[in-house]
Amino acid sequence: MRLSRYFLPIIKETPSEAQIVSHRLMLRAGMIRQSSSGIYSWLPLGLKALKKVEAIVREEQNAAGAIEMLMPTIQSADLWKESGRYDDYGAEMLRITDRHQRDMLYGPTNEELITDIFRREVRSYKSLPLNMYHIQWKFRDEIRPRFGVMRGREFLMKDAYSFDVSKEEGVKSYNRMFVAYLRTFARMGLKAIPMRADTGPIGGDLSHEFIVLADTGESEVFFDKAFDGFDPMAEKAEFGADLQPIVDHWTSKYAATDEMHDPENCPADLNEGRGIEVGHIFFFGDKYSKALGASVQRSDGENTFVQMGSYGVGVSRLLGAIIEASHDENGIIWPESVAPFKVGLINMRVDDEACSTVCEDIYSQLEAAGVDVLYEDTNERAGGKFAKMDLIGLPWQLVVGPRGLKNGVVELKNRASGDRIEMTVEAAVAKLTA
RNA sequence: CGGGGAGUGGCGCAGCCUGGUAGCGCACCUGUUUUGGGAACAGGGGGUCGCAAGUUCGAAUCUUGUCUCCCCGACCA
Numbered sequence: 001m002r003l004s005r006y007f008l009p010i011i012k013e014t015p016s017e018a019q020i021v022s023h024r025l026m027l028r029a030g031m032i033r034q035s036s037s038g039i040y041s042w043l044p045l046g047l048k049a050l051k052k053v054e055a056i057v058r059e060e061q062n063a064a065g066a067i068e069m070l071m072p073t074i075q076s077a078d079l080w081k082e083s084g085r086y087d088d089y090g091a092e093m094l095r096i097t098d099r100h101q102r103d104m105l106y107g108p109t110n111e112e113l114i115t116d117i118f119r120r121e122v123r124s125y126k127s128l129p130l131n132m133y134h135i136q137w138k139f140r141d142e143i144r145p146r147f148g149v150m151r152g153r154e155f156l157m158k159d160a161y162s163f164d165v166s167k168e169e170g171v172k173s174y175n176r177m178f179v180a181y182l183r184t185f186a187r188m189g190l191k192a193i194p195m196r197a198d199t200g201p202i203g204g205d206l207s208h209e210f211i212v213l214a215d216t217g218e219s220e221v222f223f224d225k226a227f228d229g230f231d232p233m234a235e236k237a238e239f240g241a242d243l244q245p246i247v248d249h250w251t252s253k254y255a256a257t258d259e260m261h262d263p264e265n266c267p268a269d270l271n272e273g274r275g276i277e278v279g280h281i282f283f284f285g286d287k288y289s290k291a292l293g294a295s296v297q298r299s300d301g302e303n304t305f306v307q308m309g310s311y312g313v314g315v316s317r318l319l320g321a322i323i324e325a326s327h328d329e330n331g332i333i334w335p336e337s338v339a340p341f342k343v344g345l346i347n348m349r350v351d352d353e354a355c356s357t358v359c360e361d362i363y364s365q366l367e368a369a370g371v372d373v374l375y376e377d378t379n380e381r382a383g384g385k386f387a388k389m390d391l392i393g394l395p396w397q398l399v400v401g402p403r404g405l406k407n408g409v410v411e412l413k414n415r416a417s418g419d420r421i422e423m424t425v426e427a428a429v430a431k432l433t434a
Numbered sequence: 435c436g437g438g439g440a441g442u443g444g445c446g447c448a449g450c451c452u453g454g455u456a457g458c459g460c461a462c463c464u465g466u467u468u469u470g471g472g473a474a475c476a477g478g479g480g481g482u483c484g485c486a487a488g489u490u491c492g493a494a495u496c497u498u499g500u501c502u503c504c505c506c507g508a509c510c511a
Contacts, residue, residue: 314511383471
């Protein structure tokens with residue numbers, strides 16, 4: 001992408017409405033713009049990063065055996081009245097009336113809808129286990145939206161729903177999601193710790209929140225120092241195998257948010273910090289299947305209410321969480337796996353023919369190799385180009401200027417480490433396409 | 435919902451107390467000189483001052499109402 005033809009509205013000053021660093025940087029880097037309180041438009045750069053995060057979530061869900069589908073944002077109130085949550089959910093649910101005066105709502109979650117689909121179609125235990133998910137926009141009319149996309153009213157969420165014939169099988173489904181979540185967050189460069197959670201309005205008795213550590217997190221967290229040495233990617237996840245040992249490994253050590261923390265009954269030597277909840281998984285048994293009459297016939301011929309779990313990831317919130325966890329005073333530092341572009345190609349002198357020729361050549365080579373590259377080909381001054389690249393935080397900056405070209409070199413800068421290395425064009429292209 | 439604050443060119447703000455027809459910085463456009471860490475000079479465009487009533491010869495400024503946004507608290511992926 002050529003920056004001269006891109007839409008990247010940078011803000012030099014610190015926006016006054018943004019209190020936390022991820023919100024400030026997302027506004028400044030031209031990723032998002034607020035549309036109304038807690039509701040945002042995703043500008044091209046922000047959308048690109050959002051799609052990267054979404055792709056990782058999707059890959060790990062698929063790997064764990066979940067099947068993607070898509071349910072609507074607008075739902076009929078009927079199912080919610082049937083489950084009893086139409087009244088329970090309260091003012092947080094955005095209620096809408098259509099032209100025929102039918103009660104509708106903008107979905108805050110999808111347990112009812114998925115259960116309805118299930119009960120209409122599935123009759124036999126032979127169809128189980130089943131886990132279906134979608135990645136869809138949700139709306140919860142938060143009392144007070146804040147922190148940009150971290151707590152918006154409209155947000156993108158991955159929610160998966162598992163169906164099993166028995167509690168034992170249901171726990172296996174739960175464990176698959178548990179491990180998928182460990183991998184998902186790790187791949188985004190995040191350290192996420194599963195913590196025993198309050199099940200809240202969704203209900204159930206088995207539940208974990210996945211908390212990313214960040215100073216600006218919303219809840220206080222307490223966890224065993226042993227987590228410092230835990231690496232989710234070290235354990236090879238074989239989703240067909242018994243995952244209980246991995247889950248046990250991660251849940252045997254103490255970890256709790258403030259609401260679940262028990263100072264009377266925890267190890268003495270704990271890490272304390274703040275965290276951002278980026279995922280929440282529940283096993284709630286037959287709570288919804290009973291309310292909505294979703295049952296299957298077992299091999300013994302008896303009918304049984306299906307055992308369900310639900311598994312959420314705050315996809316749009318993750319963008320904020322990643323930036324909270326990875327930035328410096330100059331801007332965002334994207335982990336390569338979720339960076340909107342892998343490399344920013346900086347043409348120091350657009351009006352210098354030799355310089356531009358080399359840049360064009362590098363640009364087409366990188367594009368041809370499938371490298372996501374943002375070519376800074378504007379007429380801006382050097383300082384502005386550097387500041388902008390640091391702000392948007394692409395992992396690599398390739399600086400091409402007449403000064404270096406005189407000696408046959410370009411400069412490759414690593415955003416995270418700040419290291420700059422001079423090398424030939426060929427070496428730089430080779431490094432970036434490796 | 436309770437408490438606090440703010441709405442004035444795209445952004446950040448001043449002006450309001452003490453009414454007289456709107457200003458600064460950045461951004462934007464043109465030109466010239468510049469060009470390796472957010473350039474300089476000159477010229478230029480852009481605002482019915484959130485909205486609505488009212489007071490007044492006259493309202494950004496005073497009064498009332500209303501909408502929106504932000505911050506603190508209770509609630510949430």
